Amino acid sequence: MTYDTVVFDNDGVLVGRTDFDVLREATRETFEQFDVTDPDADHVDDMTVGATPEQVDSICDTYDLDPETFWRERDATMSRAQQEEARAGRKALYDDVHTLADLDVARGIVSSNQHETVDFLVDHHEVTHLFDTYYGREPIIESLDRRKPDPHYLERALSDLDADSALFVGDNESDIWAAENAGIDSAFIRRPHRTDWELNCWPTWDIDSLDDLHDICSA
Numbered sequence: 001m002t003y004d005t006v007v008f009d010n011d012g013v014l015v016g017r018t019d020f021d022v023l024r025e026a027t028r029e030t031f032e033q034f035d036v037t038d039p040d041a042d043h044v045d046d047m048t049v050g051a052t053p054e055q056v057d058s059i060c061d062t063y064d065l066d067p068e069t070f071w072r073e074r075d076a077t078m079s080r081a082q083q084e085e086a087r088a089g090r091k092a093l094y095d096d097v098h099t100l101a102d103l104d105v106a107r108g109i110v111s112s113n114q115h116e117t118v119d120f121l122v123d124h125h126e127v128t129h130l131f132d133t134y135y136g137r138e139p140i141i142e143s144l145d146r147r148k149p150d151p152h153y154l155e156r157a158l159s160d161l162d163a164d165s166a167l168f169v170g171d172n173e174s175d176i177w178a179a180e181n182a183g184i185d186s187a188f189i190r191r192p193h194r195t196d197w198e199l200n201c202w203p204t205w206d207i208d209s210l211d212d213l214h215d216i217c218s219a
Contacts, residue, residue: 003105003185003217005163007154009170010111010118010136012191015125016091018082024048026081030074036063047074053141067141075139079116086124093125094191096210100130105217108157109134110168110178112147133160149177158182167204169213176201187216 085091115136135153137143146152168179179186185204
């Protein structure tokens with residue numbers, strides 16, 4: 001199979017993942033901005049990773065908060081925390097990212113992270129020249145239903161890139177399912193945090209490095 005387009009997940013594929021404690025603290029700070037100084041620990045965790053629109057509504061109701069306002073501030077605070085991690089060198093590019101410059105395909109990024117965060121990281125790490133389009137979530141509750149494995153943002157990127165035969169590279173099962181839902185092939189990359197990970201889905205390719213894409217895309 002020859003590919004004319006490769007789209008990448010961001011965190012854990014192009015840049016290192018953010019420590020969960022950093023994300024949790026950003027969520028706690030968000031509650032404090034609304035004068036909720038002692039939120040339930042489970043509510044903090046629920047709003048940190050994997051939140052659903054229903055959870056946002058329910059938890060905000062508990063503290064008499066407006067869900068849309070709370071979530072917009074949560075995403076902004078979360079993005080600022082990740083930007084600081086990047087500035088401090090704790091959210092760095094993987095060493096093999098720059099090899100993508102020699103990959104003769106259209107390239108994009110699709111992340112379930114905030115678009116503000118993705119936009120910052122692409123600029124901060126000076127890799128704007130490597131990607132023709134990129135998407136993260138908008139800071140609205142509705143965007144939570146558009147996270148992978150939903151193919152919403154992936155399909156937008158594929159449309160931008162006028163993709164005919166595309167590959168999506170990710171480090172989570174949700175990435176593999178998003179590719180399947182978009183009707184394209186997938187590659188699971190075994191970064192250090194995924195070296196011995198046992199998958200419950202079947203990517204088209206199982207790779208150790210972005211370098212492997214050169215052989216795959218020219219096959």
